[in-house]
Amino acid sequence: MSDTATPSPAADDDVLTVLPASGDDHASVEHDIPEDDLLRMHRMMTLTRALDERGMRYQRQGRLGFYLPSTGEEALQIGSAYCYRDADWMFPHYRVPGVALWRGAELDQMVANLFGNIDDNGIGRQMPVHYTMSEINFVSISSPLGTQVVQAAGAARAMQIKGEDRIAVAYFGDGSTSTNDFHTGMNFAGVWRAPTIFFCNNNQWAISTPLSEQCAARHLADKAIGYGMPALRVDGNDVLAVVKATRQAVEYARSGEGPVFIEAMSYRMGPHSSSDDPTRYQPSEERDEWTRRDPIPRFRRYLVGAGLLTEDEITQIDAECAEQVAASFKRNEQVDKPGLESMFTDVYREMPEILREQQQFLVAAEGGKVREDTSGAEFPL
Numbered sequence: 001m002s003d004t005a006t007p008s009p010a011a012d013d014d015v016l017t018v019l020p021a022s023g024d025d026h027a028s029v030e031h032d033i034p035e036d037d038l039l040r041m042h043r044m045m046t047l048t049r050a051l052d053e054r055g056m057r058y059q060r061q062g063r064l065g066f067y068l069p070s071t072g073e074e075a076l077q078i079g080s081a082y083c084y085r086d087a088d089w090m091f092p093h094y095r096v097p098g099v100a101l102w103r104g105a106e107l108d109q110m111v112a113n114l115f116g117n118i119d120d121n122g123i124g125r126q127m128p129v130h131y132t133m134s135e136i137n138f139v140s141i142s143s144p145l146g147t148q149v150v151q152a153a154g155a156a157r158a159m160q161i162k163g164e165d166r167i168a169v170a171y172f173g174d175g176s177t178s179t180n181d182f183h184t185g186m187n188f189a190g191v192w193r194a195p196t197i198f199f200c201n202n203n204q205w206a207i208s209t210p211l212s213e214q215c216a217a218r219h220l221a222d223k224a225i226g227y228g229m230p231a232l233r234v235d236g237n238d239v240l241a242v243v244k245a246t247r248q249a250v251e252y253a254r255s256g257e258g259p260v261f262i263e264a265m266s267y268r269m270g271p272h273s274s275s276d277d278p279t280r281y282q283p284s285e286e287r288d289e290w291t292r293r294d295p296i297p298r299f300r301r302y303l304v305g306a307g308l309l310t311e312d313e314i315t316q317i318d319a320e321c322a323e324q325v326a327a328s329f330k331r332n333e334q335v336d337k338p339g340l341e342s343m344f345t346d347v348y349r350e351m352p353e354i355l356r357e358q359q360q361f362l363v364a365a366e367g368g369k370v371r372e373d374t375s376g377a378e379f380p381l
């Protein structure tokens with residue numbers, strides 16, 4: 001990453017792009033990604049979108065308590081995930097389910113989290129969309145913003161001390177760059193040159209706060225200067241550009257040079273979560289404009305133009321992904337919820353007597369159901 005390796009303010013036109021934003025002029029598109037990988041990227045972007053569509057629909061039907069989509073941000077998830085190794089560690093935020101899917105997460109395991117059933121790795125102790133998958137080195141997602149930035153820096157430093165050839169990746173949003181933890185993690189990684197990728201999904205909104213109202217920096221990438229690390233700005237709706245940028249960053253971090261900050265420019269095309277109505281604050285022209293820049297049709301135009309997919313095959317892939325997700329939701333909806341007694345497990349290696357008593361009391365109380373407080377006790381069950 002020769003010229004990008006020197007920390008310097010990114011100019012407005014410094015946004016790395018490979019795919020045409022609109023139209024079908026693909027003659028100038030250059031990359032060395034094998035055909036099979038391109039097709040898998042396309043399928044994983046489609047699957048990520050299908051998961052969102054089903055998740056939102058189930059929530060609206062009252063069958064899920066909560067959902068949070070990443071619609072419009074699929075390219076930055078899949079394009080970046082493509083560049084890591086299995087042994088690398090992900091410190092995600094809640095808007096990168098595609099990273100987990102790319103790394104081989106079982107769809108059923110993710111959907112089990114949405115329902116908080118007994119098949120869920122977290123046994124229902126996390127919010128929906130807060131996945132925990134150590135089997136793919138995907139660390140539990142924390143709701144408090146920025147937590148993972150510090151964790152990634154610490155893990156990267158630990159791997160560096162142990163001489164391991166691995167990197168850590170933190171994903172976070174534009175709003176999260178205003179947290180204390182962002183400063184702590186970036187500063188720490190910069191000082192130690194810890195092999196970390198700080199990947200910022202700049203979707204231009206932090207719930208209802210636009211970027212301009214939470215940060216006066218010209219670009220978020222400029223923040224990297226203060227921590228002595230290079231930064232890249234990339235078109236986050238262009239999957240091939242994201243691959244190019246992330247590859248450069250990974251190569252740099254892996255070679256021992258230190259951390260890199262990536263600002264991926266995108267847009268939150270959906271609500272912040274199922275509890276939000278963005279039509280109350282996102283200008284409709286802006287939303288329409290970014291809908292035209294949707295990363296999935298953009299990649300499809302290229303794949304069709306390059307003769308790698310036909311429109312019929314795309315329709316087929318859409319249907320297969322939707323069916324795969326629907327089947328998983330149907331299965332997981334039927335799976336039992338954890339019993340109340342599980343509240344007490346997995347905390348201590350050996351459960352202290354006082355907890356055991358409480359657990360037995362709870363289980364005995366009306367078959368483990370919460371009962372009405374008629375005793376006047378200070379802490380009713």
Ligand SMILES: Cc1ncc(C[n+]2csc(CCOP(=O)(O)OP(=O)(O)O)c2C)c(N)n1
Pocket residue numbers: 095143144145146172173174175176177179201203205206207268272
């Ligand atoms: C430390 C902290 N402050 C505030 C919140 C409430 N909150 C949850 S999501 C969110 C917006 C985050 O925006 P951004 O970092 O841009 O990520 P995005 O949701 O856009 O992907 C806020 C303010 C929180 N979870 N944690």
Ligand SMILES: [Mg+2]
Pocket residue numbers: 173174175201202203204205206207
């Ligand atoms: Mg945001």
